[in-house]
Amino acid sequence: MRETQSIAVEFKRVMKSFGAKRVLNDVSFHIEQGQALCILGRSGTGKSVTLKLIMALMRPDSGEVWVDADNVVGMGEQRLSLVRRKLGYLFQDAALFDSLTLYENLALPLSRLTKKPKDEIDDVVHRVLTDVGLGADGAKYPSALSGGMRKRAGLARALVLEPKILLADEPSSGLDRITAAEIDELLMRCKKERGTALIIVTHDVHGARRIADRVAVLDRGNLAAFGSVDEVSQSENDVARRLITE
Amino acid sequence: MRWLSRFFEFVGKVGVFSLQVLVDSLRPPFEFTQLSRQLVEVGNRSLALVVVSGFALGAVMTLHTRSTLVTFGATAMIPAVQSVAFFVEIGPLVAGLLLAGRVGSGIGAVLANMRASEQIDAIESLSIDSFKFLVVPRVLACVIALPFLTLFMDFAGLLGGFLSEVLSSHIAPALYLNRAFDFLQWSNFIAPTLKTSVFGFIIGSISAYFGYTTDKGAQGVGEAATNSVVVSSLLIIVADVLLIKCIFFLFPDTAV
Numbered sequence: 014m015r016e017t018q019s020i021a022v023e024f025k026r027v028m029k030s031f032g033a034k035r036v037l038n039d040v041s042f043h044i045e046q047g048q049a050l051c052i053l054g055r056s057g058t059g060k061s062v063t064l065k066l067i068m069a070l071m072r073p074d075s076g077e078v079w080v081d082a083d084n085v086v087g088m089g090e091q092r093l094s095l096v097r098r099k100l101g102y103l104f105q106d107a108a109l110f111d112s113l114t115l116y117e118n119l120a121l122p123l124s125r126l127t128k129k130p131k132d133e134i135d136d137v138v139h140r141v142l143t144d145v146g147l148g149a150d151g152a153k154y155p156s157a158l159s160g161g162m163r164k165r166a167g168l169a170r171a172l173v174l175e176p177k178i179l180l181a182d183e184p185s186s187g188l189d190r191i192t193a194a195e196i197d198e199l200l201m202r203c204k205k206e207r208g209t210a211l212i213i214v215t216h217d218v219h220g221a222r223r224i225a226d227r228v229a230v231l232d233r234g235n236l237a238a239f240g241s242v243d244e245v246s247q248s249e250n251d252v253a254r255r256l257i258t259e
Numbered sequence: 260m261r262w263l264s265r266f267f268e269f270v271g272k273v274g275v276f277s278l279q280v281l282v283d284s285l286r287p288p289f290e291f292t293q294l295s296r297q298l299v300e301v302g303n304r305s306l307a308l309v310v311v312s313g314f315a316l317g318a319v320m321t322l323h324t325r326s327t328l329v330t331f332g333a334t335a336m337i338p339a340v341q342s343v344a345f346f347v348e349i350g351p352l353v354a355g356l357l358l359a360g361r362v363g364s365g366i367g368a369v370l371a372n373m374r375a376s377e378q379i380d381a382i383e384s385l386s387i388d389s390f391k392f393l394v395v396p397r398v399l400a401c402v403i404a405l406p407f408l409t410l411f412m413d414f415a416g417l418l419g420g421f422l423s424e425v426l427s428s429h430i431a432p433a434l435y436l437n438r439a440f441d442f443l444q445w446s447n448f449i450a451p452t453l454k455t456s457v458f459g460f461i462i463g464s465i466s467a468y469f470g471y472t473t474d475k476g477a478q479g480v481g482e483a484a485t486n487s488v489v490v491s492s493l494l495i496i497v498a499d500v501l502l503i504k505c506i507f508f509l510f511p512d513t514a515v
Contacts, residue, residue, distance in 0.1 A: 070380050094386040101384075108381040111372075122385040174385075 020079065021046045021178050021210035022067055027076035029062055036062050037073070038234040044227055046177065049204055049211035051221035053256050054231035061105065062213040063231070064180045067212065068102055069093050081177065096259065098126060101209075102178035105183050107167030109155040113167055115142065116151035119173045137173065145169045145199060161192040168199060178210045180204060185217045197223055218257060230256055276472070277464040279297050283388075283395045290396045297400035301362050305408055308361060313412035316353065317341065317419025325427060334428065338439035341420040346443060350413035351451045352499055355458035358405055359491040363466040367399050367487030370470025371480040379471070394471055398463030403458035404466055413452075446510035454502045458495045465491040 023043035029036050036059035044050040052060045065071045066078050069085040074087050077079065077084050083096050113160035119138040119236045123129055128136070144149050144167040155163060164184060171179060185193035197220045203209045204224075215221055221228060221242070228245045230238040238245045238253035321341055328334050370393060373379050382389040421435050466487035473479035 065380070067379075068384050070383060090388070094388075097384060097386045102381070104377045104381055106376060108377040110378055110381070112377075122387070123386055126385070170385075214499075 019045045021048070022050075022083065022212060023077075023079040024066075025061075025077040025079070027078060029064065029066065029071070029075045030074055031061065035234045037066075037231075040076075040231075040234075040236045042229055042239050043079075044210060044212065044234060046210050047204065047208040048226040049200070049224045050227045050229060051214065051225035052212065052214045052229045052231060053216070053218070053221060053253075054237075055252075055256075059234055060231055061182050063101070064212065064214055064236040066098065067178075067180060068100055077231055098174060099177045101171035101174065101179045103164070103167045103171045103179070103184055104179040105186065107155070109158075109163060109166055109170065111155055113154075114151065115147065115153050115155070115158070119165065119170050122170070122174055141169045141173050142166075144172075146195075148195075161188050161195075164188065164192075164196055165199070168196065174205065175207065176209065180215045181211065183214055183216065185215065185220055188229040193217060193220060200224060201239070221257075228251065228257060272472075273465065273468050276468045277460070279332070280395055280398050280460075280467075282462055283391050284399055286391075288391075292391060293392060293396035294399055297396045298404055300365070300393070301358070301397075301400040302404035302407065305358060305361055305404070308413040309357055309408045309412045312353065312357055313345075313350065313415030314419035316349065317345065317416030317421075318423040319419075320344065320349070320416070321423040321427075325424070335438065337424055338430075338435045338437075339442040342417060342439040342443050343447060344446050345413045345416040345420075347451050350409050350416060351455045352495070353404060354409040354412045355495045355499075356457055356492055358401065358408065358459070359462050359466075359495060360488055362401060363462045363487040363491045364484040365493040366463065366466035367470040367483035367485075368480050370394075370397075370467060371473040371483035374471065374473050375476045375479060382427065390471070394467045397467055398460060399458035401463035402456045403459070405455040405462075409452050409455045418421070444512070446506075446512065448475060450506045450510055452505065454499075457498055457502060461494045461498060462491045465494060 020043050024040050027037050027040045040063075042177040046165055054060050054062060058246055062071060065086075066073055067080060069078075069088065070196065073086060073098050076086070078086050079101055085093060085096055088096065103118070110121070113121065118143060120134050123134045123137060138151065139148060142151055145163070145168055147162060147165055147169065150158070150162065153167070158166060162216040168181070168184070171181075179200070184196045184200065188196065200211055200213065201224055204211055211224065213221070227240065228238070228242055229236060230245060230248075230250070232250070232252045240248075242257065245253055248254050273426060311363070321337060324340050325334060329335060356495055373393070379389045379393070382392055424430050424435060469483040469486045469490070473483050475482065
């Protein structure tokens with residue numbers, strides 16, 4: 014445990030390899046509570062791995078990953094479970110549970126992790142689904158939803174426990190620009206209304222420019238640039254500059 | 260020698276996985292809702308397959324047995340042969356193999372698909388123990404459901420045999436039942452039925468292992484389904500040999 018309460022997530026000299034391929038090489042950065050960080054980079058540069066390390070779905074080869082006040086590296090499952098309650102995760106393809114309806118997808122974490130009575134769970138699920146524009150679709154199964162609806166449903170599930178930190182893996186990939194902008198709006202509302210820290214992996218530079226307080230550019234496992242949009246667009250690193258300006 | 264080390268590595272991993280199932284099935288919280296869902300999936304939805312297969316097998320077996328026993332003038336033995344064969348061996352083994360095909364492939368494919376589509380990661384991210392939530396209820400459902408499915412197969416086989424025999428010899432139902440159960444002891448009935456719980460554990464653990472541990476994306480779904488059926492069927496047959504020896508040891512009169 015540490016005292017610096019305003020830091021939401023911090024990487025300290027994190028290394029991660031898969032076989033001979035190093036995907037993160039001595040990466041260090043931090044973001045504060047209420048900030049939005051967009052992680053940009055070419056495919057296969059370790060962006061999604063960064064999110065999985067924060068959620069402790071993977072373990073780094075070395076280095077520290079701090080979430081709020083806890084280093085999640087080497088943490089036991091029981092304590093990890095408590096840390097994960099501070100996090101929400103929107104997966105790239107939403108990862109909704111096929112065998113459950115949309116309502117059940119959202120009610121599952123509420124019934125398991127809170128002591129709310131069923132009436133209250135119904136209210137919370139309905140409110141969150143309405144927030145993402147799916148108030149009338151609770152009885153549908155994920156297979157009956159379009160790509161955009163699935164993304165919004167995934168976001169609703171990630172938000173249902175009101176996390177302090179939201180991780181989003183390519184929230185606008187595969188969506189038209191209007192739907193992508195709607196998703197960005199929802200993310201910005203989270204940040205503004207609840208003070209949620211956002212860490213978003215994206216290829217959508219327009220979206221990143223709208224949302225991000227900080228931008229991190231990963232290139233071949235290294236943190237090529239980190240800073241505000243303006244700082245990164247004037248970076249000496251050619252890849253970082255091109256990614257944010259083109 | 261490389262294949263040998265890979266074989267032992269596989270045996271070790273499956274062993275640890277199965278041990279984890281046993282430990283987690285005794286550790287709260289217990290997933291009763293998931294267990295009841297899986298009992299419906301494993302039990303109710305396999306019932307028709309088991310009953311129809313048992314009925315057909317019973318009818319065919321009687322036809323074959325009759326053609327042989329008629330040569331020795333021993334057709335009166337048909338009901339006894341039928342019941343002993345079904346309760347002692349055919350019912351438990353065939354029900355186990357049918358379940359390995361229908362449920363084993365399903366468990367392997369569903370869990371592998373959940374792994375490939377990040378649903379298992381999503382469960383973990385919601386602070387839910389995915390192993391206890393997904394694997395343990397599926398294995399327990401197989402352990403609980405298979406003995407009941409075996410009973411349905413046994414009685415469906417007897418019914419198929421009876422109808423086949425009635426058509427051939429017009430035997431009275433009461434006489435058929437008398438002859439069928441005359442030679443049957445409780446030890447012929449209870450131990451072989453209960454051994455199917457071990458078959459259920461094999462089917463559930465092996466199939467869940469292949470599905471839960473895959474890391475090959477969409478390709479892994481097909482592989483998990485195929486491996487689940489092949490390996491669990493093979494292990495059921497091997498386990499059957501060992502369990503029969505155990506039953507003979509525990510109930511010596513059944514070996515005579």
